[in-house]
Amino acid sequence: MTTLLLARHGLTHLTGPVLAGWTPGVHLSDRGREQAGALASRLSALDLDAIVSSPLERCQETAQAVAAGRETQVRTDERFGECRYGDWTGRPLGELAEDPLWPVVQNHPSAVTFPGGESLAAVQHRAVSAVREWNERLGPKAVYLVCSHGDVIKAIVADAMGLHLDQFQRIAADPASLTAIRYTPMRPFVLRLNDVGGDVAGLRPPEGTEDAGGGENPSGSDAAVGGGAGTT
Numbered sequence: 001m002t003t004l005l006l007a008r009h010g011l012t013h014l015t016g017p018v019l020a021g022w023t024p025g026v027h028l029s030d031r032g033r034e035q036a037g038a039l040a041s042r043l044s045a046l047d048l049d050a051i052v053s054s055p056l057e058r059c060q061e062t063a064q065a066v067a068a069g070r071e072t073q074v075r076t077d078e079r080f081g082e083c084r085y086g087d088w089t090g091r092p093l094g095e096l097a098e099d100p101l102w103p104v105v106q107n108h109p110s111a112v113t114f115p116g117g118e119s120l121a122a123v124q125h126r127a128v129s130a131v132r133e134w135n136e137r138l139g140p141k142a143v144y145l146v147c148s149h150g151d152v153i154k155a156i157v158a159d160a161m162g163l164h165l166d167q168f169q170r171i172a173a174d175p176a177s178l179t180a181i182r183y184t185p186m187r188p189f190v191l192r193l194n195d196v197g198g199d200v201a202g203l204r205p206p207e208g209t210e211d212a213g214g215g216e217n218p219s220g221s222d223a224a225v226g227g228g229a230g231t232t
């Protein structure tokens, strides 16, 4: 029963309005560093058998905040890296929402290959394969942290819940959120999902019109592609 803790990185100046993807040099913002520090404090009660991170700076910095003061070093696994969004990389979400591929990303993500990039099915396959391998390597008593990205975490959760990838937009993974999955031989248990701590303020309905959810969610029903900026 290996316990996997999935943390999404903290906020960056691009998180939400722009699809950063594998753009280099995207660091945590001041708020993102605060979120990473708060996540580290929340996790301080737990011994971690490994801390694994996507190679991208925003995840490495979040993982380093959790590793600070521990003997566990951050290990990098590219398979937890962000989806390669190809030509969509670096573009504003508001603009991407006009692209003919957007409704497919929303409604039939298993069919999506980003132009010049990766398919979401391939992202799920590499990330879930990595989880299985780390579970095997660390063993049934281990508790370990993986710091990754919105779509990657959502894809891992969908697998754990036995949901087809086409349902993965129903799952949320906010910046610096914690999701916990315990893998047993017969089934994974999703113990926590998108846990951002004790403050319930983020559960208030979004500001604005009844339906519109803002720039990253033009219709109010659309998922924030990549995971969005969250509410904290």
Ligand SMILES: O=C(O)[C@H](O)COP(=O)(O)O
Pocket (backbone or CB within 6 Å): 008, 009, 014, 015, 016, 018, 019, 020, 021, 022, 082, 148, 149, 150, 151, 225, 226, 227, 228
């Ligand atoms: O900017 C991105 O790549 C996506 O919007 C969100 O993914 P993230 O979890 O890396 O912020």
